[in-house]
Amino acid sequence: MINVESFWINKKNRSYIKKEQISGPIKSEVLIKTIFSGISYGTEQIVYAGKVPKSEKKLMRCPYQVGDFGSDVKYGYLNIGKIIDGETKDIGKNVFTLYPHQNLFTINESEVSLIPRKIPLKRTLLTANMETAINALWDTLPTSGDKCVVIGAGIVGILMAYLLNSIIGVDVVIIDKDKKKKNIANLFDLNFDTSLSKTMRANFIYECSGDSKIINKLGKFTENEATICILSWYGTNQSRINFGEHYLSKRLNIIFSQVSKISKNRIKNWTNKTRRDFAINLLNNKKLDYLIDKNEIKFHKLPNFFKNSKNKNFFCKVVNYNK
Known part of the structure; x- marks a missing residue:
């Protein structure tokens, strides 16, 4: 023993x-x-x-x-x-x-x-967070010309914006009320703001802040047929959403990108293990x-x-x- x-x-x-x-x-x-x-x-x-x-x-x-x-x-x-x-x-x-x-x-x-x-050992601790960002990318499939907003500049939010920013022609901004987060966003060459612009109309919004109350506010910052992808886990916290307003008139989609399951867009060719190995290889950047x-x-x-x-x-x- x-x-x-x-x-x-x-x-x-x-x-x-x-x-x-x-x-x-x-x-x-x-x-x-x-x-x-x-x-x-x-x-x-x-x-x-x-x-x-x-x-x-x-x-x-x-x-x-x-x-x-x-x-x-x-x-x-x-x-x-x-x-x-x-x-x-x-x-x-x-x-x-x-x-x-x-x-x-x-x-x-x-x-x-x-x-x-x-890959340095300690950097590999970001693997599960990178998997979360990869899965959200697979769930939403943004492409050139799309406007993407990431809410929350924590680890998952930064990695989400980092992956989005690697797609040619995608316009990405990361939002966090903490002004100090701008420094880390700058290190990753990410556009940063402390609040959403009144004129923002995003095709994809990725909610990574952990704040369940913010979801109801996001609808007015989207284009028609936009997708709001939620990467946060709120635990027992609740959210009230006025579905009769922007969510209805704009035909918005909400998806919870839960990382334990592979996106339906990739399930035929990927397993959790192969996705994990892929995530580790994506960590080959000193900025991380x-x-x-x-x-x-x-x-x-x-x-x-x-x-x-x-x-x-x-x-x-x-x-x-x-x-």
Whole structure:
């Protein structure tokens, strides 16, 4: 048996480090030693605060979650580690998996994504966020000539605008009420504003702010037949939308781009695994390092982080497993 330590959320607004034992890898499995894990702050804060809707407690489970929302739960899905044992030719290689915050774990080798040497390890913590942006792109299929607005200059919002900006002829602007976000937008050569222009008429709006109340306001900033794509997860927060106004007269489309499922536009040719590997390769840009928080969190300090965190910045939070 192997002694391991993992991070658990205990009901609401409480967490702890748990010591347990696991078996070594069996056939087709590998043993991974975690180097870094990442905190997907918006989602994990919803779990920590006990705000997962009752109706979604089964649907919103992450791949290697242990326990149930509302009770003790091991949750997380950004893990970078090294293969240290198993019947594999890849011993010693660095990998990305969707495993929670745990220092050692076994996993089926087919669920492991090898990290190319050209991609720095910590940058790979952006993989799941990049997948979210890719899926939204597949869900909406913007093309040259389209006007696109991204609401919220957090990690997902920046990555969404970054991908849109790579399409020739697409007009992109990212909106965030925090003026300081303009600096990060400038680093990615993105048009930025703190509010939507009264004359804005977008073909696509991507809601990445996490603010459920904003949806009702977006309709008047669209062209006819426009699409509003929602990448945020609002948890138990509610939104009131006046469907009898712009949403009706403009024949607007609303789509929730939930990343656990491949878009219907790509489902025939892609799997979650191939999309994940694709996302990792799209991280080959030094600019993306601007999205990584330089202040790392020690693994054993995770309970303190969640207890005291007020999310003063939007950067990807890095958990370091070096003692």
